[in-house]
Amino acid sequence: MRNMAIERVDGVSQAVWQWRDLITLCKPRVVIVMLACALVGMALASPDLPSSGAVIFGLVGIGLAASGAAAFNHVLDRRLDALMIRTSRRPLASQRLPTSYALAWATLLSVAGIGLLLWQVNVLTAWLTLASLIGYALIYTAFLKRATPQNIVIGGVAGASPPLLGWTAVTGHLSPEPLLLMLIVFAWTPPHFWALAIHKRDEYAKAGIPMLPVTHGDAFTRLQVWLYGWLTVAATLLPFVIGMSGLVYLVGVMALNARFMYWNWRVWRGHDSQAPLAAFWFSIRYILGVFGVLLLDHYAHGWFY
């Protein structure tokens, strides 16, 4: 990628940034996993293959809006990010990229994403995506993150929305099934994030962010990881209980749950200092796995049942 030299723009003198920095602002790996969940929401919304227009424009629109939300998060958190080793090398935290450029990029992505959903998908999906964008970029980042250790539980509603957005992109209306898919991601968010927060507790404390391990200690947070882990397991069983998914899903999700709860148990025991980070990384494979078996089960209908 071509280097761009910027001199004294927005108070950042002689910064050198790369196009790659604009991609970094989008939190691409998080957005890709969100889009995978949205795609499964789309597939489950229809007994046949969903229309290619809804899938393509839906995924591009949701992806652009989520990337815009992530870029706004980088803008609002640039000073906090500079205080933590994990985030200090980010484009704005390290002052490589002028804030005004990032703000323009975040606005462009968000307007393009919501605009595309309005134009090519449907109004309901556009409004729900906008609500998620505001929920994460503004409500979570600007207020909750700095105010309460319940920040990620409440903010988790925005992060959990992609399967619902995928569903409404295809159907144009709300129903209980996508809310159930959203519930799975919502319940999974605390074990996902608090495992990492235990590992990074000292950094959060240094930056003055009231994450649960900072305000209530490690032992309490480890217990919460264990309890929310069980809540996640219960949520993952509901698609089978209500007849939305079949035996392929049940077998697959039970295997994933066993591994997920093994890691959450190791976090809860607290004997192994490496367990929280390992549990965090497994949580990502787990959520991809759960949505993967939902998809597999959906298309296995007809072959096995």
Ligand code: HEM
């Ligand atoms: C409020 C809700 C959430 C919080 C607070 C949260 C927090 C975090 C944090 C702090 C990281 C580490 C990022 C880094 O080191 O760069 C992370 C990584 C990640 N999260 Fe989450 N997360 C949330 C929701 C989600 C959701 C809903 C998904 C997807 C469905 C997701 C997928 C991922 C992935 C894939 C990574 C790994 C990124 C990488 O490889 O760099 N997260 N999350």
Ligand SMILES: CC(C)=CCC/C(C)=C/CC/C(C)=C/COP(=O)(O)OP(=O)(O)O
């Ligand atoms: C439209 C739509 C679906 C919006 C969702 C947007 C989105 C990308 C949510 C990501 C959730 C996430 C990674 C939170 C961590 O933020 P953090 O600031 O606590 O983590 P950090 O310290 O790594 O920045």
